[in-house]
Amino acid sequence: MASFMNTITTPTARNPKTRAPFKPKSSSRGSSSYQLRQYAEQTLGSGSLKKVVKLPEGEDIDEWLAVNGVHFPKNFQTTVRQLVKRLFRVYAHIYCHHYPVIVALGLDPHMNTSFKHYVLFIKEFDLESGKDFYGPLSDMVETILRTDN
Numbered sequence: 001m002a003s004f005m006n007t008i009t010t011p012t013a014r015n016p017k018t019r020a021p022f023k024p025k026s027s028s029r030g031s032s033s034y035q036l037r038q039y040a041e042q043t044l045g046s047g048s049l050k051k052v053v054k055l056p057e058g059e060d061i062d063e064w065l066a067v068n069g070v071h072f073p074k075n076f077q078t079t080v081r082q083l084v085k086r087l088f089r090v091y092a093h094i095y096c097h098h099y100p101v102i103v104a105l106g107l108d109p110h111m112n113t114s115f116k117h118y119v120l121f122i123k124e125f126d127l128e129s130g131k132d133f134y135g136p137l138s139d140m141v142e143t144i145l146r147t148d149n
Helices: 002-009 032-043 049-053 061-066 076-104 108-124 135-147
Strands: none
Touching (some): 049 108, 108 135
8 A cells, every 4th residue: 555655655756777767768750650640639628539440540459459569469458358368357346346445535436437449459459358347337338338439
């Protein structure tokens, strides 16, 4: 719990190995990464998270899922599905076991928006795996999917 609180209250994200402030890679103008970042910045805050997760016209799905220009292995989407499932389990654990702490810290609107974005992304790209993918959060997911326009 103490490390969770330190993470939340630390004003600047730091690289744990070098202790230097985190600096995202800069993208050169005209590169695919730069264009994807521009698209994300234009759509974020547009009111509809459903629009944000849509695949831009003419964009390669693997490039959109990874946002970097490397060659993709044949099992790339299987790997993405596995990562999606594991991260979903983290959300489920937080909602089922730690949500009162999230509320007490006033972070519930951020958590809920992040989760909604994540669910819409999963749905948009059909990344669910398994019969009961949403498990204990299935009612919440159904509500999100039913109410988002």
